Structure formats: C-alpha cells, structure tokens
Amino acid sequence: MFKKVMTIIFEKRISNATTSSTKTRPSHIFNINNNNTTLITRYYASESQNKDKPNKKELRSRRALFYVPGSEERKVNRSRTSKADCIVYDLEDGVAFNRKGIAREMVFDTLEASEPGTSEKAVRINAVGSGLDLDDLNVVLRSTRLQAIVIPKVQTPKDIQFVSRMIDSVATDATKTTIRLIASIESALGIMNIKEIATSDPRLDALIFAAEDYCADLGLIRTSSRKELAYARQVIVTAACAYDLQAIDLVCLDYNDDTILTEECQEGKEMGFVGKQAIHPRQVDIIQQTFLPDDKDVNRAARIIQGFKHHTDKGIGAFSLDGKMIDLPMVKWAEKIIARAKAGGVTIPTPPPIE
Incomplete structure (x- = not known):
C-alpha cells in the first residue's frame, strides 16, 4: 500500500512540474510493482505546440558548423564539396553591408542548386531587429532546400519566436515543418x-556559444586558457541538456594551428558540447573526428545497453560490467553515445551474447 501511494504522489509531482514547461521532453519516473523497479518514459506535450511544427525525432549530427561568407562566390562554390555536418551560409558578420543584397541572392541560388546529401544546409541571418533580418528571411525562406536558420545575437525568446512566425508565413510547404532553428x-x-530562450519554440534545435561577442559584451580579456569563458559555456551545455537541445562550442580563431584546435575540441567534448563552429575548411576534419564518439566508448555503450535490457528482463536494476556498477545514469550516458555515433554515420557493433 505504501509503495502504491508513493508512486501516485511521485507521478503527481512530475505531472504538476510539467505544466509550466513550454517544451516537449521526456520525464522519467519509477513504477514500483511486485518489488521490481521498471523505467517508464512519458512525454508531456505543451498545449501551445502547433501541429504544423516539426517533430524532432531525427537527430541531426552537427559536429562541425562551417561558416561560408555568402557574398564570396569562390568560397560559396567550394562549399559544395564540404563534408561538414552543417554548412552555414553567412549573411551576417561575414558580409559587408553594401553586399547584403548580393549575398542573399547568391545564397538562395546556391541552396536551390544544392543536392540532398549528408551536409545540413543552413543560413545565418542578420540579428532580429537589425533592420536586415526581414529581407534575409523573405529571400532564403523561399528555398526548398533550406534546412536550418542560425539566429545570431539571441537575447530573448522573442528573437526565436519572430523567426518561427516568419517560417509559418513565408516558408514553402516542403520546408515549413522541417526547418530547425539554432x-x-x-x-x-x-x-x-x-532558460526562456531554450524553451521558446519547438523548432529550436541547438544553442551556439559565440565567445568573441560575449567577451566584447562583458569586457572580458580573452586568454589561451579560456577560463574566463567557463561559466558561460557550462550554462549553455546545462540548458541544452535540460531542454533536449544540442550545444555547439566556440570558434577556434587559430585556424592554422591544429594543436590548439584539437585541444579546444577535446576540451569542449569533455564539457558536454556535441560540436564546434568552424571558420576555415581545414578545421572541419579535425572537429568532426574529435567530436565523434571513439570506438572504445561506442563499444562500451553498446554493452551497457545490452546488459541493461538483459538484467531488466530478469527484474534486476543495477548490474556489474567489467567490475564497475552500472545503473540508470550510466544507461542514459550510453544512449547518448550511441545516438551521437549513429548520427555521425558510425556502425554500432553488436556485443556478444550474455551467458
């Protein structure tokens, strides 16, 4: 009787907690029945979600977000062969003011001429409220190949919501439910x-940390240790994890130094970022290789998931693997590793049967 009451109370608390959320995300609760503990996943959908908004079941790999200046024809043409997970045609900082119009048309034509492939096609518009954003959106949203929009200088939920409303009004029928926001x-x-930004709209898919603008805003002195950026980076990673978004790390300005780039990539990966911004083609391979889960982690993750299923079927909660205890937090880690590996094109190994 006590167990039944506790289950009801816990479910009630979870239900009440979700009424204030504006995002759809899983809540995990435990159902106690016949002395066995099983994991139940329930999805709570916000009533404000429009049925025309995207269903984000597909995880898009974004290890490298490669910026291409939208007004430079040579660089735009070279981007067609890029292997970056996400190619971002830039209409903002990478384009001179007197070439914004040319850039819009060039980016639109490039999008329309692009073939479906492994790279996501995105556009970074000018900041909402800049006076340039409306023209950007009225052009690029008419493309049938556009897959994502990067919104710079986001400060409030209204910045995200404005772009989402523009998608509803301007985007083609083919892309209206598939365009993601970053x-x-x-x-x-x-x-x-x-928190308000992360929960602002169902189309939102990822958060980027722009270190240089952040340093300028706060008057920070940029150092090679990056310690002055630790707080902001961890805030972004935490919010992304809490609201089922991706966290994309800062740009490495030393684009000719592979050692520094690799160090930054490894540090970002350890902090919880799933990708990094790139400003030069030579950065893409190092970024994508570093942010791909290594074989050792993938193999271990596959064994953890297999072991969890095996022991759950027997009514066993925590179990031992290679002399270490495995419980639900480790299973959650394993699921994320496998998801990232699959999104990056890795073949997941099948562990040997458990005897």
Whole structure:
C-alpha cells in the first residue's frame, strides 16, 4: 500500500512540474510493482505546440558548423564539396553591408542548386531587429532546400519566436515543418535568459556559444586558457541538456594551428558540447573526428545497453560490467553515445551474447 501511494504522489509531482514547461521532453519516473523497479518514459506535450511544427525525432549530427561568407562566390562554390555536418551560409558578420543584397541572392541560388546529401544546409541571418533580418528571411525562406536558420545575437525568446512566425508565413510547404532553428548566445543578457530562450519554440534545435561577442559584451580579456569563458559555456551545455537541445562550442580563431584546435575540441567534448563552429575548411576534419564518439566508448555503450535490457528482463536494476556498477545514469550516458555515433554515420557493433 505504501509503495502504491508513493508512486501516485511521485507521478503527481512530475505531472504538476510539467505544466509550466513550454517544451516537449521526456520525464522519467519509477513504477514500483511486485518489488521490481521498471523505467517508464512519458512525454508531456505543451498545449501551445502547433501541429504544423516539426517533430524532432531525427537527430541531426552537427559536429562541425562551417561558416561560408555568402557574398564570396569562390568560397560559396567550394562549399559544395564540404563534408561538414552543417554548412552555414553567412549573411551576417561575414558580409559587408553594401553586399547584403548580393549575398542573399547568391545564397538562395546556391541552396536551390544544392543536392540532398549528408551536409545540413543552413543560413545565418542578420540579428532580429537589425533592420536586415526581414529581407534575409523573405529571400532564403523561399528555398526548398533550406534546412536550418542560425539566429545570431539571441537575447530573448522573442528573437526565436519572430523567426518561427516568419517560417509559418513565408516558408514553402516542403520546408515549413522541417526547418530547425539554432540560437547563437552572444551576450550577458542571452546567458541570463537562457532558460526562456531554450524553451521558446519547438523548432529550436541547438544553442551556439559565440565567445568573441560575449567577451566584447562583458569586457572580458580573452586568454589561451579560456577560463574566463567557463561559466558561460557550462550554462549553455546545462540548458541544452535540460531542454533536449544540442550545444555547439566556440570558434577556434587559430585556424592554422591544429594543436590548439584539437585541444579546444577535446576540451569542449569533455564539457558536454556535441560540436564546434568552424571558420576555415581545414578545421572541419579535425572537429568532426574529435567530436565523434571513439570506438572504445561506442563499444562500451553498446554493452551497457545490452546488459541493461538483459538484467531488466530478469527484474534486476543495477548490474556489474567489467567490475564497475552500472545503473540508470550510466544507461542514459550510453544512449547518448550511441545516438551521437549513429548520427555521425558510425556502425554500432553488436556485443556478444550474455551467458
């Protein structure tokens, strides 16, 4: 009787907690029955979600977000052969003011001429409220090949919601339910409003940390240790994890130094980022290789998931693998590793049967 009451109370608390959320995300609760503990996953959908908004079951790999200046024809043409997970045609900082119009048309034509492939095609528009964003959106949203929009200088949920409404109004029928949004956090206000931004719209898929703009906003001195950026980076990773988004790390400005780039990639990976921004083609391979889960982790993750299923069927919760205890947090880690590996094109090994 006590167990039944506790289950009801716990479920009630979970239900009440979700009423204030504006995002759809899983909540894990335990059902106690006949002395066995099983994991139940329930999805709570916000009533505000529009049925025309995307169903984000597909995990898009974004190990490298490669920026291509939208007004430079040579670089735009070279981008067609890039292997970057996400190619971002830039209409913002990489384009001079007097070439914005040319860039819009060139990016639109490039999108329309592109073939479906492994690279996601995205556009970074000018900041909402800049006076240039509306023209950007009215052009690029008419492309049938556009897959994502990077919104720079996001400070409040209204920045995300404005772009989402423009998608509803302007985007083609073919892309209206598939375009994802990526928010670039570049200021103190953006960091302070991170929860509201992260839960602002169902189309939002990822958070980017823009270190240089952030340093300029706060007057920080940029150092090689990056210690001055630790707080903001961890805030973004935490918010992304809490609200089922991807976290994309800062740009490495030393694009000719592979050692520094590799160090930054490894550090970002250890902090919880799933990808990194690239500003030069030579950065892409190192970034994508580093952010791909290594074989050792993939193999272990596959064995953990196999062991979890095997022991759950027997009514056993925690179990031992290679002399270490495995419980639900480790299973959650394993599921994320496998998801990232699959999204990156890795073949998941089948572990030998458990005897």
